[in-house]
Amino acid sequence: MSATGLPAATGGAFDPAAAARGWRPPPLIATPWLRYAVYLGALAYALLAFSSIEVNWTRAAEGVERAGRFLGGFFPPDFITKGDDILAGLLESLTMTVVSTGIGIILSIPVALGASRNLAPLPVYLACRGLIAISRTFQEIIIAIVFVAMVGFGPLAGTLTLAFATIGFMAKLIAEDIEDIQASQAEAVRATGASWFQLLAWGVLPQVRPRLIGLSAYRLDINFRESAVLGLVGAGGIGDTLNTSFDRYEFDTAAAVLIVIIVIVLACEYASGFIRRKVQ
Amino acid sequence: MLLTIEGLTKRYPTGDLALDKVDLQVPAGQVMALIGPSGAGKSTLIRCVNRLVEPSAGRVMLDGVALTTLGSGALRRARRRMGMIFQEYALVERLTVMENVLSGRLGYVGFWASWFRRFPRRDIEEAFRLLDRVGLAHMADKRADALSGGQRQRVGIVRALMQDPKLLLVDEPTASLDPKTSRQIMRLIVELCAERGLAAIINIHDVALAQQFARRIVGLRAGRIVFDGPAEDLRAEGLTAIYGEEDWSQTIRRAEEEEEAATESAA
Amino acid sequence: MAILTRADGTPDWRRRTPRADLLVWAGWFGAVALTVACFQFISDRTIWAFVWDAPAQGADLVGRMFPPRWSYASQLWKPLLDTINMATIGTALAIVIGVPLAFLAAHNTTPSRLLVRPAVLFIIVASRSINSLIWALILVIILGPGILAGIMAIALRSVGFIAKLLYEAIEEIDATQVEAVTATGASRPQVLGWAIVPQVMPAFAGISVFRWDINIREATVLGLVGAGGIGMQMQASINVLAWPQVTTIFILILATVLVSEWLSARVRHAVI
Structure with missing residues (x-):
């Protein structure tokens, strides 16, 4: 043992100078050939991907003028001319x-209950997980296209789309939370002779409630943001107004719509942040 | 006999045999300690009684009712007669003390009544009485996670008593408590059992505590009962049968000494 | 939560005081009333005859969508590759811009809490509140149709996302490690490199891969407004009501998204 109380170095043959020469910062990927393969692969991909971008420079040059007009539209934005349309679109979105x-x-x-492995039997679990996977895989826009084809143009198609997307989002995250609950608390409730629904209300709900409220507030925020684009495929909302103003090159109105969207999203974000802090 | 267990066997899906044809009888009003090494099947045994764990074979009779064959509705009614107290308290932490206590009545009230927290007046009075008995009446509106370990376990005891049980199933009540609080909790359980004429099966690690508070001790090893007798009869041979070879001479004496130390530090 | 006293002096327990109870009920009533009113508004703008027809329409649609036209898939590989490229390059670009923004926005690393932080937070919010489809709409007008507009749209939307999650991670780091490195006499950039970056590295990797996964999904629809990728084929097929082709596209998208989700889950598991 050395004087410091640490075990002595192996055999006393330790050469600090040699070790120092040999020392390198640890690399991100330990295996050398894998490391270089990953670097090479990334480089090759980047080259290929960049070469696939075709830029039409003359078109882009034309675009600069439009970009100028578009940015000019923000100074000042025009809330008045199409004020009724903006208001109607906004109300529809909300x-x-x-x-x-x-x-x-x-x-x-x-x-969510069905998708929790600790509550649901296997067939129910698989069915619910399948539903969640479908809802989460497809972009809202794609689902909106299908709903518009089914129920016609208008806000109902958008509402159905957002509701469907909400199910996948909420159910997945809540199910994860339910699977993470403390089993002992639920077991204690079960031991009192509680029914299945009482078990949910007394053993599960108190544990997932903060998350449920927080996610609901967050989803409200997301749904508003998404409602702003569903209009592109005719599913109602302020996206309709935005799309029309772009089609007619009314950039000042488009700017006004964008400002309205940003302001409302900001308000939603602050509100949902406030709610989430409150329930914690 | 209040509780009769015959040939109780539990084999988990993993293949582990937790209980191997256990026979056990507990008369009304008897406080019994169940000791044994970790993994001996103590927890499984009491969970098989109220069927939080489904037994693989055997019979459990409570007051003449065969628990092992009950349907889910009847099982819930039967569970009301068996209060359970847990190792890590298992309180619903985001509910208040009072709500945790009232959750002991869930087997007696309907879903919507429990959802809106509408419990009969008698239940609420009983809850206050019991909370006062364990010295926690002033904490009724605190959230359960604001309590100390000893306080939480007392709430757990009150929750079990709210069920108006005949039998208490107690799973390592002192495992997460300091020695002094452990003794207070054990004494409280034994006193309450005496007051209300309850029988209890207490799973416990600590042999000294078991000998001090329970009159009867049952030793479990690898799913079989290897000792069953009065506390004072548990000697080195018995402990060797339960836990294996070890020098037990200090363990048996230690109980009284620790008790003295605990009362001194409390004074 | 309340303990009340009854007329006879014994304590009574209610979950809430009667006043709080009333407020809660009023709150629920208000929420339901608002939802019903909103539904009424939507209902007024809906042609219900179409909706009652929806099951028949849906069945008809499904009938026309199946069987998928598999031969069409051969024309889809290039757009699909474009879609993946858009998502990947867009994400990389967003990382390059978003990471400095995150450090400027986090209150423990920002150079100025009064000036820089609010300005950067505004940029982040503006980027986040505008959907990538709207960004694409704007960029197609400026840059013309093509995957460049798509890449920029993905990047502009992702900057805010990455910067927001990353600055939150930076704000949550363990301050004592920073203190310890500062105590060695390290300069500010050295503190950044030795105390802060190592702590946020796992979060950074997780966020980047997560956003890439989302971007794959988003890139599949950007073509609807002309910003390149498989969405262009989808738009074209829908315009000519070639539903069997649309089904082929849907199936391809489903497969791509599932693979990307699996990949990102693997990577996130590895880094966390």
Whole structure:
């Protein structure tokens, strides 16, 4: 043993100078050939990918003028000329947000219960997980296209789309939370002779409630943001107004719509942040 | 006999045999300690009684009712007669003390009544009485996670008593408590059992505590009962049968000494 | 939560005081009323005859969508590759811009809490609140149709996402490690490199891969507004009502997204 109380170096033949020469910062990937293969692969991919971008420079030059006009549209934005359209689109977006979030959350709860391995039997679990996978895989826009084909143009198609997307989002995250609960608390409730529903209300719900409320607020925020684009495929909302103003090159109105969207999203974000802090 | 267990066997899906044809009888009002090494099947045994774990074979009779064959509704009614106290307290942490206590009545009230927390007046009075008995009446509106370990376990005991049970199933009640609090909790359980004429099966690691507080001791090893007798009869041979070869001469004496130390530090 | 006293002096327990109870009920009633009113508004703008027809329409649609036209897939490999490229390059670009923004925004690394932080936070919010489809719409007008507009749209939307999650991670780091490195006499950039970056590295990797996964999904639809990728083929097929082709595209998208999700889950597991 050395004087410091640390075990002595192996055999006393340790050469600090040699070790220092040999020392390198540890690389990110330990195996050398894999490391270089990854670097090479990334480089090759980057080259290939960049070469696939075709840029039409004359078109882009034309675009500069339009970009100028578009940016000019922000100074000042025109809220007035198409004021009625903006207001109508906004109201539609907001109502779609409220209804779809409400319906989506209510429907997502049974799906979340079914998708929790610690509560549901295997067949139910697989069915619910499948539903979640479908809802999460497709972009809202794609689902909106299908709903528009089914129920026609208008905000109802958008509402259904957002509700469907909400189910996948909420159910997945809530199910994860349910699978993470403390089993002992649920077991204790079960031991009192509680029924299955009482087990949910007393053993599970108190543990997942903060997350449920936080996610609901967050999803409200997301649904509003998404409602702003569903109009592109005719599913209602302020995206409709935006799309029309772009089509007609009314950039000052488009700027006004964008500002309205940003302001509302900001307000939503602050509100949902406030709610989430409150329930923790 | 209040509780009769015949040939109780539990084999987990992994193939582990946790209980191997256990026979056990517990008369009304008897406080019994169940000791044994970790993995001997103590936890499984009491969970098979109220069927939180489904037994693979055997019979469990409570007050003449065969628990092992009950359907889910009847099982829930039967569970009301068996209060359970847990190792890590297992309180629902985001609910208040009072709500945790009232959750002991869940087997007696309907879903919507429990959802809106509408419990009969008698239940609420009983809850206050019991909380006062364990010295926690002033904590009724605290959230369960704001309590200390000893306080939480007392809430756990009150929750079990709210069920108006005939039998207490107690799973390592002192495992997460300091020695002094452990003794207070054990004494509380034994006193309450005496007051209300309850029988209890107490799983416990600590042999000294078991001998001090329980009159009867059952030793479990690898899923079989290897000792069953009065506490004072548990000697070195018995402990060797339960835990294996070791020098036990200090363990048996230690109980009284620790008790003295605990009362001194409390004074 | 309340303990009340009854007329006879014994304590009574309610979950809430009667006043709080009333407020909660009023809150629920308000929420339901608002939802119903909003639904009424939507319902007024809906032609219900179409909706009642929806099951028939849906069945008809499904009938026309199947069987998928597999031969069409041969024309889809190039657009699919474009889609993946858009997502990957866009994400890489967003990382390059987003990471410095995150360090400027986090209150423990920002050079100025009064000036820089609010300005950067505004950029982050603006980037996040505008959907990548809207960014694409704007960029197609400026740059013309093609995958460049798509890449830029993905990048502009992702900058805010990456910067936001990363600056939150930076704000949550363990301050004592920073203190320890500062105590060695390290300069500010050295503190950044030795105390802060190692702590946020796993979060950074997780966020980047997560966003890449989302971007694959988003890139599949950018073509609807002309910003390149498989969405262009989808738009073209829908315009001529070639539903069997649309089904082929859907299946291809489903497969791509599932693979990317699996990949990103693997990577995130590895780094966390």
